[in-house]
Amino acid sequence: MSEDKELVEQSSLVQPETVCATASVGEDNNHGAISLPIYMAVNYAWDNPREKPLHDYSRRTNPSRDALERMLAELEGAAKGVVVSSGMAALNLVLNLVKPGDLVVAPHDCYGGTHRLYTARHKQGHCDMVFVDQTDPAALDAVFARSPKMVIIETPSNPLLRVTDIADIVSRARKCGALVVADNTFLSPILQQPLNLGCDIVIHSTTKYINGHSDVVGGAVLVRDAELGEELQWWANCTGVTGAAFDAFLTMRGARSLSARLLQQQSSAGALVERLASDNRVKQIFYPGLTSHKGHDIAKRQQKGFGALFSAEFADDVDVYELLENLKIFTIAESLGGFESLVCLPASMTHAGMAPEARKTAGLGDNLVRFAIGLEHVDDLLEDISQALEKAV
Numbered sequence: 001m002s003e004d005k006e007l008v009e010q011s012s013l014v015q016p017e018t019v020c021a022t023a024s025v026g027e028d029n030n031h032g033a034i035s036l037p038i039y040m041a042v043n044y045a046w047d048n049p050r051e052k053p054l055h056d057y058s059r060r061t062n063p064s065r066d067a068l069e070r071m072l073a074e075l076e077g078a079a080k081g082v083v084v085s086s087g088m089a090a091l092n093l094v095l096n097l098v099k100p101g102d103l104v105v106a107p108h109d110c111y112g113g114t115h116r117l118y119t120a121r122h123k124q125g126h127c128d129m130v131f132v133d134q135t136d137p138a139a140l141d142a143v144f145a146r147s148p149k150m151v152i153i154e155t156p157s158n159p160l161l162r163v164t165d166i167a168d169i170v171s172r173a174r175k176c177g178a179l180v181v182a183d184n185t186f187l188s189p190i191l192q193q194p195l196n197l198g199c200d201i202v203i204h205s206t207t208k209y210i211n212g213h214s215d216v217v218g219g220a221v222l223v224r225d226a227e228l229g230e231e232l233q234w235w236a237n238c239t240g241v242t243g244a245a246f247d248a249f250l251t252m253r254g255a256r257s258l259s260a261r262l263l264q265q266q267s268s269a270g271a272l273v274e275r276l277a278s279d280n281r282v283k284q285i286f287y288p289g290l291t292s293h294k295g296h297d298i299a300k301r302q303q304k305g306f307g308a309l310f311s312a313e314f315a316d317d318v319d320v321y322e323l324l325e326n327l328k329i330f331t332i333a334e335s336l337g338g339f340e341s342l343v344c345l346p347a348s349m350t351h352a353g354m355a356p357e358a359r360k361t362a363g364l365g366d367n368l369v370r371f372a373i374g375l376e377h378v379d380d381l382l383e384d385i386s387q388a389l390e391k392a393v
């Protein structure tokens with residue numbers, strides 16, 4: 001490791017951009033390669049049968065995965081990172097910290113895959129599970145009276161971008177000793193650092209903004225306490241869910257430009273929100289950057305930016321199917337966080353599994369469209385929405 005690298009690591013003032021640009025640079029002892037080579041090896045030679053080498057078998061540790069784990073841990077201010085094969089693997093990994101009878105609290109509007117996994121684990125008897133509206137103080141009072149062991153936060157939520165007060169949940173959890181886990185996928189450590197707000201664990205679907213190139217499914221668990229991190233690393237090896245070396249290499253490559261991408265995407269999202277907010281064919285926009293948004297004040301306090309996702313509820317006379325089909329630059333697809341702009345219709349796509357009545361109760365209208373803004377030029381995106389809207393009324 002070069003002296004420069006050590007200097008950077010010792011500084012407590014390193015900004016995320018610097019972490020992304022310097023991680024693992026200078027670590028290749030063989031040739032001084034700037035980009036750390038991919039270690040595809042499964043197994044590693046021992047000097048002698050008594051001393052276990054740093055790396056012995058790639059399910060347990062792998063140099064490429066290690067490099068990504070250290071980068072992500074530093075970005076979130078964690079003592080330890082564990083990189084796994086998907087966001088869902090990360091959300092499942094933390095459930096190894098609870099047992100039958102323990103209560104886990106999750107948001108009622110969490111990511112669909114999280115809802116499916118946690119409901120299935122509950123049914124199976126792995127732990128008790130309750131889904132609540134974490135923006136409702138009365139609901140939080142009731143659930144914290146039951147002394148939960150773990151609380152999962154996901155803020156902002158999908159697709160209404162509801163904002164949960166992380167510090168409030170943390171202070172409630174401290175009183176009963178519950179672990180607080182934040183799914184930080186939607187903002188990334190560039191715009192929100194839950195460990196700094198008191199959370200114990202951060203989870204990412206690195207599939208989204210962190211990799212950002214729509215070509216790797218991956219996940220990560222970043223842990224404030226080193227010992228708890230080791231426990232999760234043990235479980236990841238034990239259950240065989242650690243991420244692949246090639247995926248780690250690609251994800252690290254993607255994460256080099258995380259801040260530049262996300263800030264650009266956020267700026268375009270802000271411009272699109274501004275344009276749509278003044279259009280009478282739009283009923284309501286859901287974006288924490290709007291002062292009219294219910295979570296605006298909390299978002300301003302706990303986030304460094306409002307992100308690149310928003311939803312719009314179009315007027316009844318707008319045919320949203322026509323709107324989506326006439327968009328030329330936006331692609332109709334699920335997911336988010338890549339270089340490409342996407343639109344989705346929650347009622348018929350991501351939330352189609354919900355009963356229509358339940359969708360209505362949750363505030364998901366049939367004319368609600370979610371936008372995930374990519375890296376195209378903002379003028380082209382504005383023009384694309386304008387021309388498609390003309391054809392949809």
Ligand SMILES: *Cc1c(COP(=O)(O)O)cnc(C)c1O
Nearest residue numbers: 086087088111183185205207218
């Ligand atoms: C996509 C996503 C997940 C699941 O991640 P995968 O990498 O698809 O397994 C979990 N949480 C949130 C908020 C997500 O957006």
